[in-house]
Amino acid sequence: MIEKHIILEDIDPVVFYGVGNGHLQMIKSLYPKLRIVARDNVIRVLGDEEEMASFEENIEKMRRHVLKYNSIGEEDILDIIKGKQTKADGVKGVIVYNISGKPIKCKSQNQQQLVDAFEKNDMVFATGPAGTGKTYLSIALAVRALKEKTIRKIILSRPAVEAGEKLGFLPGDMKDKIDPYLQPLYDALEDMIPAVKLQDMIEKNVIQIAPLAFMRGRTLSDAVV
Template sequence: MGEPLTIHLPDPESAIHLAGPGEENLKLLSKQTGASLVLRGQDLLVSGPEGAVNLCRRLIEALAYLWGQGRSVTSVDILTARHALDTNRTEEFQALQQDVLARTRKGEVIRAKTFRQRQYVQAVRNHDLTFCIGPAGTGKTFLAAVLAVQALQANQYERLILTRPAVEAGERLGFLPGDLQQKVDPYLRPLYDALHELMDPEKIPALMERGVIEVAPLAYMRGRTLSNAFIILDEAQNTTPPQMKMVLTRLGFKSRMVVTGDVTQTDLPEHQASGLSVAQKILHGVEGIAFCQLGRADVVRHPLVQRIVTAYEGHE
């Protein structure tokens, strides 16, 4: 056994943010390092083998920017910090923590939480067409929406267009009750959710009426040229190859497009190829197009989601 270590945290808020709800962060730190952690007020007592105590100290120091600034530490932050230590990327991890993309209406900080999420953000900033492929909960749509709203508010684009195939309804929207907006709303809800996190919900209908924000099923993109716009195509695994080609060729001057999807979750008929999978094969290596792959390590929803994704991957 090594010497026990006492880490004195500067204030009660730091202790709360480091420990997490129900001290779940301390349990994860213990699991990751093999050290035993006990929080007594503002003193964190770390004991165990010398190597475990040392690793735990380095992990806590790597996360100090977050808990020291009164920001919540999540399980994803701890796992990314561990990965950073294992791969000598601590400087890159510090930059990751400090790169604030935006703030929600409640003032909460939005940032990329993993290295691959940060690569995705940088790809969107530097390419007119970016594909992001990964499982549920990896922030594909939300991060794209954050960057799109920022660009719109900075007057870099005149319009924000959010679209996805309404395949879950078999594109037979006529069978659903209500007018067009009511019919497509359930399929576009995730896009609205992202907008509501970032913008005053009362302002969104006026922006939609003026055509500054457009949320529409993919079928309504046909025959148009989308110029001076930031376009997000969500759930792209549910496009057919002709639909994917159609929407990609809508890209006009001064426009940027982000295509997101999860190739393992297609709702298309079994015999139907996914437009996203086909595009991945055809367009890989085409200059000016970025492909980003997110995995289960990038899941930033409830910790259970990561375990669910892992279990399904193991089964399949």
């Protein structure tokens, strides 16, 4: 018998374990030969080596499912363990999923052109009237790239320019001062990344805030702005 510790990285353990640990109890019932104990984001497993290898592989598939879709159900768990494609995997054209598991997709031909341009170019400029999804779609593409580890950080940058109204003196550090100008970006991020995880990313500078005036001379090969 062997023992392993599996760490659920980059996901919310509460989503993975389910309400009242329902998902965890189901996983335990599907692997009766293993002794499984979970605490926070660490799963401790004791049992046969062959059974352990199957368990570890399927847990990683479930973790990636939660990372991609921000949710997982009992049907998804059964499909993964049986080696089948989940229903969510069969949906085409999804950029990313919001925190409630709803797919975010292009709703117009112009939005699809933006996505296509993002795939083919290092720098993309999106112009258009307010409300056409420029900011929201851009954030969705950035979050997807971060989840897929094709980038290492997201830098949010906007010119600190007032829209006709004088805000006056804003107290606090640089982040506090520029936050009002970045609120549309925060709104989109909060719709796609769980609040606790988002705050952790900001604190670790995985998601970084920088005024446009401070961007000169920076290397952005590892980031989406």
